[in-house]
Amino acid sequence: MDLSTRLLIVDDDPGIRELTTAFLVGHGFVVDAVPNGSEMRAALARDRYDLVILDVMMPGEDGLSILRSLDRTTGPAVIMHSVIGQEVDRIIGLEMGADDYLAKPANPRELLARIRAVLRRGASTSAPLVRSRVFLRFSGWRVDPVARELLDPDEVLINLTDGEFRLLLTLIEHPRRVLTRDFILDHSRGMNAEQFDRAIDVQVSRLRRKLARDDGRGGEELIRTVRNEGYLFTADVQRR
Structure with a gap:
């Protein structure tokens, strides 16, 4: 070399x-x-x-x-x-x-x-390869991981904090699985981990409210609390 x-x-x-x-x-x-x-x-x-x-x-x-x-x-x-x-x-x-x-x-x-x-x-080549854009979609919602945007079924942009967005990505990357708080913490380290650990339940509550739009499902069903275990994202997720 x-x-x-x-x-x-x-x-x-x-x-x-x-x-x-x-x-x-x-x-x-x-x-x-x-x-x-x-x-x-x-x-x-x-x-x-x-x-x-x-x-x-x-x-x-x-x-x-x-x-x-x-x-x-x-x-x-x-x-x-x-x-x-x-x-x-x-x-x-x-x-x-x-x-x-x-x-x-x-x-x-x-x-x-x-x-x-x-x-x-x-x-x-003098420029990086151009790659096709992939969105994460569930129940009419669309997530752009690169732009860090969440759009509701009416294409309205939903404002999320960095912690809420990392939480959402963790949930939709592991749909229909019960995720413990420790798992969510380990996979959501874009923010300060210690601070996030103290606020996981608060972050989930806020994210639920933002997902609770008139989409026929409701945020409480999209993110389900499993007693003494953690949280489960109930929707199917597609990448396209």
């Missing part, structure tokens, strides 16, 4: 930054590593990078929010890296312009192969 190829690792775990940097430097890359989005932006302002390895689950600003702020037409290629490997996060990340998505813990050689594949694709 040409030593002019520069990589930037963005991960809040110092051990991962150190080990990944050492491995990639050993394979001929020039590598810098930073712990958060603000230091990433400072690095991008100073130097030109060919590819960024961006962790999804970081305290404060998460990887998806950071990705959303990047210029995907002129900026470096991006490989998202997540300990959860949640399907909805992969969909959102790829539709927002990420070039690849790899679940943690990743085999270093697989990461190396993914990096090389993304760089090869980038050498043949």
Whole structure:
């Protein structure tokens, strides 16, 4: 690999930054590593990078929010890296312009192969691949994971907080399954996890009220409380 190829690792775990940097430097890359989005932006302002390895689950600003702020037409290629490997996060990340998505813990050689594949694709095109937009639909409602929008059956935009939107995504990604509060917390870490843990029931109540439109179902039925267990999303969900 040409030593002019520069990589930037963005991960809040110092051990991962150190080990990944050492491995990639050993394979001929020039590598810098930073712990958060603000230091990433400072690095991008100073130097030109060919590819960024961006962790999804970081305290404060998460990887998806950071990705959303990047210029995907002129900026470096991006490989998202997540300990959860949640399907909805992969969909959102790829539709927002990420070039690849790899679940943690990743085999270093697989990461190396993914990096090389993304760089090869980038050498043949100056812009990211155009991907078809996928919406999540249930009972006449439509969710745009990229724009982070919820539209009711009358195409009226429903205003959701970040916590409510992440909660909704978690529920509709696992329809007709009882989800415990711990599961919802683990899969809704776009917000402060500790703060969200204290407010899960409040968030569910608020989301129910916003889903309680005149759609023939009602929010209470869409999100059902299962006593002593958690919550269940009752509608079928389609991706199209």
